[in-house]
Amino acid sequence: MFVEAPLTGSWDIWENKQCIKEAMSSPSITAIIITKNEELMVANCIETLRWCTEILVVDSDSQDQTAEIAERLGAKVVTTHAQSFADRRNIALEHIKTDWVFYIDADERVTPQLAKEILVQIETTTASALEMHRQNMMYGKFFLNGGWGKEFVQRIFRKQALAGWKGEIHESPIFEGEIVRLHTSLFHLTHRNTIDGLYKTAMWTPLEAKLLFEANTPPVTGWTLLRKTVMEFFRRAILWSGRKDGMEGLIEAGIQAMNRFLVYVQLWELQQQPSLTEKYHTKEMEFMKMWKKTSLSELSPVFKSEDADQETPTPKQEVPEKTEDE
Numbered sequence: 001m002f003v004e005a006p007l008t009g010s011w012d013i014w015e016n017k018q019c020i021k022e023a024m025s026s027p028s029i030t031a032i033i034i035t036k037n038e039e040l041m042v043a044n045c046i047e048t049l050r051w052c053t054e055i056l057v058v059d060s061d062s063q064d065q066t067a068e069i070a071e072r073l074g075a076k077v078v079t080t081h082a083q084s085f086a087d088r089r090n091i092a093l094e095h096i097k098t099d100w101v102f103y104i105d106a107d108e109r110v111t112p113q114l115a116k117e118i119l120v121q122i123e124t125t126t127a128s129a130l131e132m133h134r135q136n137m138m139y140g141k142f143f144l145n146g147g148w149g150k151e152f153v154q155r156i157f158r159k160q161a162l163a164g165w166k167g168e169i170h171e172s173p174i175f176e177g178e179i180v181r182l183h184t185s186l187f188h189l190t191h192r193n194t195i196d197g198l199y200k201t202a203m204w205t206p207l208e209a210k211l212l213f214e215a216n217t218p219p220v221t222g223w224t225l226l227r228k229t230v231m232e233f234f235r236r237a238i239l240w241s242g243r244k245d246g247m248e249g250l251i252e253a254g255i256q257a258m259n260r261f262l263v264y265v266q267l268w269e270l271q272q273q274p275s276l277t278e279k280y281h282t283k284e285m286e287f288m289k290m291w292k293k294t295s296l297s298e299l300s301p302v303f304k305s306e307d308a309d310q311e312t313p314t315p316k317q318e319v320p321e322k323t324e325d326e
Contacts, residue, residue, distance in 0.1 A: 026123040028053040028098035029156075033075070034088050036203075038106035039064040041189075046073045048110040051119065052102065058092045066106075083207070086165040096159055103155045107189050108134075114184040118156060121180060128161035128177025129154050132184065138191035139248040146242025146249050147235075153186065154179065169207050191252065201259050209266035220268035228264050233257035 031052040035042055042057065049055050057070040057077045067077045078095055082088050089103060100122050104110070110118075114132070121130055132155065136148045143149055154173055163174040191197045218224075236242045236253035243249055269276055296303035 026119070027100060029100040029102055029118075029122055030054040030056055030096050030098040031102045031104055032089070032092040032096070033057045033070075033104055033106055034060070034085070034092070035062060035066050035070070035106050036060045037062045037064050037066060039066045039069055041106040042066050043069050043073060045104065045106045045108065046070065046075055048115075049102075049104070051115045053098050056092060056095055058088050060088055084168045084171075086167050086171040089165040089171060093159075093162065093164065099159060101157050101159055101162065104186075105188070107192075109187040109189065111184065111187070114182070114186060117182050117184045121182065122156070125180050126178070127180040128158045128175055129173070129179045130156035130182055131179050132156075132182040132186050134188050135185045136188045136190060138252050139193075141245065141248040143242075143245050143249065143252070145240055145244045146237070146253060147240045148252075152181070155186070168211060169204055191255070197255055201255075201262065205259060205262045206266055208263045209270060212263070212267045213270040217267060219271055220264050225261060225264055225268075229257050229261040232260040 029052050031049040031054070033042065033045055033049075033055070035057055036059070039062075046055055046057075055070075055075040057067070057075045059067045059070070059077055059079050060083070061079070061081060067079065070077050076095070078091065080088060080091050082091060092103075093101065102118070118130065121127075131152050134151045134153050136143050136151065138148070157173060157175055158177070161175045161177045163176075165171045165173055190200075233253050233256070236256050237250055242253045245252075272279075274282075
């Protein structure tokens with residue numbers, strides 16, 4: 001259950017950054033940034049969180065400079081090998097000592113207006129969680145349709161009320177209490193280019209396929225692949241009006257359809273008996289057996305003559321003995 005945050009004259013007192021700093025004497029809050037290879041995005045994310053009491057970065061085996069950049073900017077960094085999104089969030093919770101926690105991704109941005117509203121709410125609300133609208137910018141455009149325009153996320157929690165997170169991909173919080181819906185949006189700068197989108201696809205589609213496999217999803221057929229792919233595009237572009245977002249909306253609908261296709265292809269792979277790995281290993285062994293039974297001389301006379309040369313010993317040249325006259 002959630003209620004909307006009241007619109008009052010409280011906003012008038014928040015005129016500049018100094019007001020935000022003064023509010024930090026009230027309930028404390030830690031911003032938690034979950035990262036993996038986010039060196040291009042993490043710095044600006046941290047800069048929009050200076051109003052928080054603490055900033056914690058939970059880094060999952062980044063191969064770039066993400067952790068070093070975060071530390072240089074004053075954030076506390078915790079590294080983890082956890083692959084589950086819920087596990088990463090739970091690990092972060094173990095390091096929190098403040099009254100409130102704010103989970104944010106490296107490619108998300110807080111505006112001064114949102115910061116003001118959050119600070120007022122954590123000081124005055126009796127709720128356990130704050131929910132906000134997330135505006136998604138993809139391929140350079142903020143989407144209003146395609147299932148992206150009305151996305152609300154629960155990211156801010158009273159620490160004592162948050163028991164943890166569950167879910168390997170689409171994680172959800174476990175907490176008790178009321179939710180307040182904020183009026184100001186969080187901004188999400190995602191799918192900045194095709195390669196960026198494909199990188200994320202490569203990260204999460206295997207996890208989703210694994211979950212479907214563990215749920216004993218029926219065997220994938222050609223019809224399954226066609227139906228899932230076409231319906232995802234139809235849902236995004238037509239039913240949810242993604243086409244109204246222009247070329248960008250159609251591209252994103254196509255990308256989501258491709259993602260659905262890849263999830264079910266990978267599910268099909270997991271369902272194979274014997275597995276694809278076993279099939280390739282068996283074929284490799286067949287090739288090796290062929291070569292063990294074959295000598296090079298059987299392939300060409302050239303190799304046969306070379307073998308003969310190697311087998312025929314080179315006659316030793318006799319050195320004439322020296323005579324006394326010599």
